[in-house]
Amino acid sequence: MEQQDSVFFLLLLFLLFQVMLVAAQTSSQDFSGLQSLTQSWTNKPPNWVGTDPCGSNWDGITCTNSRITQLRLSGLTLVGQLSSAIESLSELDTVDLSYNTGLTGTIPKEIGNLTKLKSLALVGCGFYGPIPDSIGSLKQLTFLALNSNRFNGSIPHSIGNLSNINWLDLSDNQLGGPIPVSDDRGQLGLDLLLKAQHFHMGDNKLSGQIPSKLFNSSMILVHVLFYGNQLVGTIPSSLSLVSTVEVVRFDKNGLTGGVPSNFNKLGQLSELYLSDNNFNGSLPDLSGMNSLTYVDMSNNSFTSSDYIPSWVTSLEVLTTVILEDNQLGGTFNISNGYSTSLQLINLQNNAITDYKPGNQKINFEVILSGNPFCLENGVSQQSYCQVVTAIPSYSTPANNCSAQTCSNSQISSPNCKCAYPYTGSLISRALSISIFNTTDYQDIEKSLLASFRAQNLPVDSVSLSNPTKNSSNDNFQFTLSVFPYQIDRFNRSGVSQIAFVLSNQIYKAPEFFSPYFFIGDDYGYYGGEPKKSSSIHTGVIVGVVLAVVAFLVLAVLAGMYAISQKRRAQRMKEQNPFVNWEQNKDNGIAPQLKGARWFSFDELRRYSNNFAEANTIGTGGYGQVYQGVLPTGELVAIKRAAKQSMQGAAEFKTEIELLSRVHHKNLVSLVGFCFEKGEQMLVYEYIPNGTLMDSLTGKSGIWMDWIRRLKVTLGSAKGLTYLHELANPPIIHRDIKSGNILLDSHLNAKVADFGLSKLLADSDVGHVTTQVKGTMGYLDPEYYMTTQLTEKSDVYSFGVLMLELVTARRPIEQGKFIVREVNRIMDTSKDLYNLHSILDPTIIKETKPKGLEKFVELALRCVKEHAHDRPSMADVVKEVEHIIELVGLNPNSESASTSEAYDVEKGGDIIHPYGKEDFNYSGLFPSSKVEPL
Structure with missing residues (x-):
C-alpha cells in the first residue's frame, strides 16, 4: 500500500512539472527564441510539439546542458524567412538550413551576434539581398557556405575578419563589384584569411582586376575558384607564392595578357582551368609542374609558331590537355615520346598544318578536327579528325539481382528493393572527368555509401544516373539517389542527416571528382513520424487544471509518501549491499x-x-x-x-x-x-577519439601510421601488465579487443570495459574456473576448452589484436580466421614474410615499416595454442619497446607519431574531404538519432 501511495505521489509531481509553460530541460530563453524564429515557418517537422525541444528530441535540434547549440534542418522543405530572432539562440555553434528552397528573404544583421557560431550552411535556398557586414563578427566561424542562392551586392570587406575560416563558398550567386582586399586605411579583405583552404567564388558577377594583394606566401589555399565572373586584366604573379594550391579556375572571365612566367612554381597544382578568356601570346611554360593532371586553356588567343610545347607530352601524371579554339599553328609532333598517363590532347579548331605521331602506338586520344591539316584529302576520315562525341550515358546497375517493378512512384534500388529515395544533383567543380568510365562511377558510389554508413545513417544503397555537362559553367553533374535501409522511405531525421553530410562536405569524394557540391531535391515521402497532437494551448489548460488538483492533495500525499519512504528505506537497508559502504x-x-x-x-x-x-x-x-x-x-x-x-x-x-x-x-x-x-x-x-576499431576501419578519420600502431600496442600492453602484475589481487580483463581500446586526445591507448573482468584471488592456483565469456575471434581456445581462465588468456586476445593492427582486418572476416590466414601465407624467407597481400596498405604504402616482421613474430607467439608457450604481458611490453627503438624512437615518449597528427574527437575535428586539410568541425556531428546498421 505504501509503495502504491509513493508511486501515485511521484506521478502527480511528474505531471505537475510536465505542464509548466517553460520546459524543464530547455532554456526558457532558447525556447522563446526558437518559437519566435520559426513562428512564420510552415512544413515544420511534426514532432515539434510541446515546450521542450531538448527533452523531446525535436528533429534537427541539438542541445547541450539545456541550451540549443545546433540547428541542422537541411532538406526539410521548410518555408519562411530567417528572422532577427535567431540572435536569441546565443549558444548556437552550427546552423544548417541547406536545400530548403522555400526559405527566402535576407540574412538579418543580428546573425552577427551568434559569436559562438562555427559553421553556417545555407546552400541551395532562396535567400537574396546583400550579405550583411555583421557576418564578420563571427570570429569562431570555420565553415561558411552560402552558395546557390540569389545574394547580390559586393562581398563584404568584413569577411576578412573571419580569421579561423577554412571553407568559404559564395559561388552561384549574383555578387558583384571588386574582390575585397585589405588596405593601409584599416580596410579588411580576403587576403587576411590565412587559415582558408577554399576560395569558392565562381558563377557570380565579380568585376575589376584580380588584386595582386589577394595572394601571399602565408596562405594555405588549396582551391582558388573564380570561374564565371567578369574579371579583367591579368593573373597576378603573386598567386605563385601560395605553394599549397592544387586547383585553379579562372575560366569564363575576361582576363587578358599571358600567364605569369613564374606560374610553374606551383608545384602542387593538379588542375588548371583558364578557358574562355582573352589570353594571348605564347603558350605558358608549365614544365616542372609534376603534379599537373588536367589543363584547359581553350577558347583564348594563344599562339605557337611551329611546335607544341614539350610539357604537353612529357609531364608524368598529366592526363588531359585541352587547347581547342586558339591560334596554335605549325606541326604537332609527338614522335619523341610521351607520358604513359596521357588520355586526351584536344587541339580542335586551331591552325595546325601537320601531325607527326611517330612510329609508336598512340595510347591516348588526339583531336585535331577543325585544323587545316584535317581538311586534306585522305586525312579527314581519320579518328583524330572527328568531332568529340557526347558524354556516354550511365545508370547504376542492379547488384546481382533483378530490378523490381515498383508502384506508387517508388524506384527499384541497386539492391532491387522498391523505395522512395532521397535525390539531388551531385556536381563536380573539377572538369577533369571528361574521360569517364564505369570504374570512376563505381568509385563515387562506393565512397558515398561508405561515408553514409560511417556516420551510422539508415542508407541501403546509392545510385548515380544522368551524367551531364552544364553548358554555362562546364561543371559535370549526376543525379544522386540515396535509398533507405530496411524501410521504403526516410523520416525527416534521416533526410536531414544525409543532407548534412553533403552540405558540410563530410563526404570525401575521390580526387578526380573534387571539389564538389550537392543540391538536394524536396522530399515528399516522409514516413515513421508521429501525427501532430491537438493544440498545445488546450494541453496547457488541461495541465493547469490538473496541477491545481495536484496541489490540493499534495499535503495529504506528502505525509503518506514520507511514511512509505521511511519503511522502504528500512527494507532497502536490509537488502542493498551498498548501504554498508562508507558514508x-x-x-x-x-x-x-x-x-x-x-x-x-x-x-x-x-x-x-x-x-x-x-x-x-x-x-x-x-x-x-x-x-x-x-x-x-x-x-x-x-x-x-x-x-x-x-x-x-x-x-x-x-x-x-x-x-x-x-x-x-x-x-x-x-x-x-x-x-x-x-x-x-x-x-x-570521457575518451574523445573513440575506439581503436573505429580508427583501423577509417570510421574515425584518424590516420594510423606504423608508429602510431606501435605506440597503441605499447600503451595497451602496459595497461594489461598493470592488471596482471601490479593489481592486488591480479585482474584478468577477459575481453581484450580493438573495440575496448580507446584513444585519448593525444592518441594514447586506454584499456576499457571491465564488465567481464575476473580477480585472480588465489595466486597459488594461478587460474580461476569460470563460465566462458568473451568475444569470438579473440577468445583463448584453451580457456574455451577447459574453462580455466589465466592471464595468458588475455595474452592470446592481445596477440589477435596485434594481427588486427597490422592487417586492419577483423579477427573473423568472411569466414576466415586472421590467425590461421597469417600462418597460412607467412614465409620467413621472403620480404615482409610474404604478408603483402594481407597487410594494411596504409602502413606499407611508402616505405617498408621497420620491425614489422618482429611484430608479427611476437603476435604469433601470443596466440600459441598452449598457454605455457605464450609470453607474459610484461615480456610483450619489453619486446614492443625494442621494436620501437629499432624504428629510432624513444618508447617512453608521449608523442603519438612522428607524422603530423590529425586528432579527431567524436563530435570534434574531422579530417576534411580534400586530403591534407585539417578541418575543424567541432561539435557538428553528434551521434545519429537513427539505429546503426
Missing part, C-alpha cells in the same frame, strides 16, 4: 569509495540531457553509453546497463570496487556510479 561525511547520504563518486539517477539524467539520443556515443548488448557534462565542465561517459544485461547488486558492487582501485594512465578511469531506481550505471572519464 560521505559532507552530506551523510551518498555511499562513497576512494576515487569513485556516487551519482543519483536524477543527476546523471540531467548531465546527459535526459539520456538524449543525440548524446549517445556507443551501444551494445550491455546497453548504451552517453556523453555527459558534469557541473565542473568535465566530460564523462555514462554507461547505462539495459534491463536484460544488469548484474545482481552484489556483482555490480564488486565490479565498482575493482574499478575504483586500479589507476594507470593506460586504463580508463572510473569517475563514479549510480545504483538507484532500478538502474545500474558506471561513469567513466
Whole structure:
C-alpha cells in the first residue's frame, strides 16, 4: 500500500512539472527564441510539439546542458524567412538550413551576434539581398557556405575578419563589384584569411582586376575558384607564392595578357582551368609542374609558331590537355615520346598544318578536327579528325539481382528493393572527368555509401544516373539517389542527416571528382513520424487544471509518501549491499569509495540531457553509453546497463570496487556510479577519439601510421601488465579487443570495459574456473576448452589484436580466421614474410615499416595454442619497446607519431574531404538519432 501511495505521489509531481509553460530541460530563453524564429515557418517537422525541444528530441535540434547549440534542418522543405530572432539562440555553434528552397528573404544583421557560431550552411535556398557586414563578427566561424542562392551586392570587406575560416563558398550567386582586399586605411579583405583552404567564388558577377594583394606566401589555399565572373586584366604573379594550391579556375572571365612566367612554381597544382578568356601570346611554360593532371586553356588567343610545347607530352601524371579554339599553328609532333598517363590532347579548331605521331602506338586520344591539316584529302576520315562525341550515358546497375517493378512512384534500388529515395544533383567543380568510365562511377558510389554508413545513417544503397555537362559553367553533374535501409522511405531525421553530410562536405569524394557540391531535391515521402497532437494551448489548460488538483492533495500525499519512504528505506537497508559502504561525511547520504563518486539517477539524467539520443556515443548488448557534462565542465561517459544485461547488486558492487582501485594512465578511469531506481550505471572519464576499431576501419578519420600502431600496442600492453602484475589481487580483463581500446586526445591507448573482468584471488592456483565469456575471434581456445581462465588468456586476445593492427582486418572476416590466414601465407624467407597481400596498405604504402616482421613474430607467439608457450604481458611490453627503438624512437615518449597528427574527437575535428586539410568541425556531428546498421 505504501509503495502504491509513493508511486501515485511521484506521478502527480511528474505531471505537475510536465505542464509548466517553460520546459524543464530547455532554456526558457532558447525556447522563446526558437518559437519566435520559426513562428512564420510552415512544413515544420511534426514532432515539434510541446515546450521542450531538448527533452523531446525535436528533429534537427541539438542541445547541450539545456541550451540549443545546433540547428541542422537541411532538406526539410521548410518555408519562411530567417528572422532577427535567431540572435536569441546565443549558444548556437552550427546552423544548417541547406536545400530548403522555400526559405527566402535576407540574412538579418543580428546573425552577427551568434559569436559562438562555427559553421553556417545555407546552400541551395532562396535567400537574396546583400550579405550583411555583421557576418564578420563571427570570429569562431570555420565553415561558411552560402552558395546557390540569389545574394547580390559586393562581398563584404568584413569577411576578412573571419580569421579561423577554412571553407568559404559564395559561388552561384549574383555578387558583384571588386574582390575585397585589405588596405593601409584599416580596410579588411580576403587576403587576411590565412587559415582558408577554399576560395569558392565562381558563377557570380565579380568585376575589376584580380588584386595582386589577394595572394601571399602565408596562405594555405588549396582551391582558388573564380570561374564565371567578369574579371579583367591579368593573373597576378603573386598567386605563385601560395605553394599549397592544387586547383585553379579562372575560366569564363575576361582576363587578358599571358600567364605569369613564374606560374610553374606551383608545384602542387593538379588542375588548371583558364578557358574562355582573352589570353594571348605564347603558350605558358608549365614544365616542372609534376603534379599537373588536367589543363584547359581553350577558347583564348594563344599562339605557337611551329611546335607544341614539350610539357604537353612529357609531364608524368598529366592526363588531359585541352587547347581547342586558339591560334596554335605549325606541326604537332609527338614522335619523341610521351607520358604513359596521357588520355586526351584536344587541339580542335586551331591552325595546325601537320601531325607527326611517330612510329609508336598512340595510347591516348588526339583531336585535331577543325585544323587545316584535317581538311586534306585522305586525312579527314581519320579518328583524330572527328568531332568529340557526347558524354556516354550511365545508370547504376542492379547488384546481382533483378530490378523490381515498383508502384506508387517508388524506384527499384541497386539492391532491387522498391523505395522512395532521397535525390539531388551531385556536381563536380573539377572538369577533369571528361574521360569517364564505369570504374570512376563505381568509385563515387562506393565512397558515398561508405561515408553514409560511417556516420551510422539508415542508407541501403546509392545510385548515380544522368551524367551531364552544364553548358554555362562546364561543371559535370549526376543525379544522386540515396535509398533507405530496411524501410521504403526516410523520416525527416534521416533526410536531414544525409543532407548534412553533403552540405558540410563530410563526404570525401575521390580526387578526380573534387571539389564538389550537392543540391538536394524536396522530399515528399516522409514516413515513421508521429501525427501532430491537438493544440498545445488546450494541453496547457488541461495541465493547469490538473496541477491545481495536484496541489490540493499534495499535503495529504506528502505525509503518506514520507511514511512509505521511511519503511522502504528500512527494507532497502536490509537488502542493498551498498548501504554498508562508507558514508560521505559532507552530506551523510551518498555511499562513497576512494576515487569513485556516487551519482543519483536524477543527476546523471540531467548531465546527459535526459539520456538524449543525440548524446549517445556507443551501444551494445550491455546497453548504451552517453556523453555527459558534469557541473565542473568535465566530460564523462555514462554507461547505462539495459534491463536484460544488469548484474545482481552484489556483482555490480564488486565490479565498482575493482574499478575504483586500479589507476594507470593506460586504463580508463572510473569517475563514479549510480545504483538507484532500478538502474545500474558506471561513469567513466570521457575518451574523445573513440575506439581503436573505429580508427583501423577509417570510421574515425584518424590516420594510423606504423608508429602510431606501435605506440597503441605499447600503451595497451602496459595497461594489461598493470592488471596482471601490479593489481592486488591480479585482474584478468577477459575481453581484450580493438573495440575496448580507446584513444585519448593525444592518441594514447586506454584499456576499457571491465564488465567481464575476473580477480585472480588465489595466486597459488594461478587460474580461476569460470563460465566462458568473451568475444569470438579473440577468445583463448584453451580457456574455451577447459574453462580455466589465466592471464595468458588475455595474452592470446592481445596477440589477435596485434594481427588486427597490422592487417586492419577483423579477427573473423568472411569466414576466415586472421590467425590461421597469417600462418597460412607467412614465409620467413621472403620480404615482409610474404604478408603483402594481407597487410594494411596504409602502413606499407611508402616505405617498408621497420620491425614489422618482429611484430608479427611476437603476435604469433601470443596466440600459441598452449598457454605455457605464450609470453607474459610484461615480456610483450619489453619486446614492443625494442621494436620501437629499432624504428629510432624513444618508447617512453608521449608523442603519438612522428607524422603530423590529425586528432579527431567524436563530435570534434574531422579530417576534411580534400586530403591534407585539417578541418575543424567541432561539435557538428553528434551521434545519429537513427539505429546503426
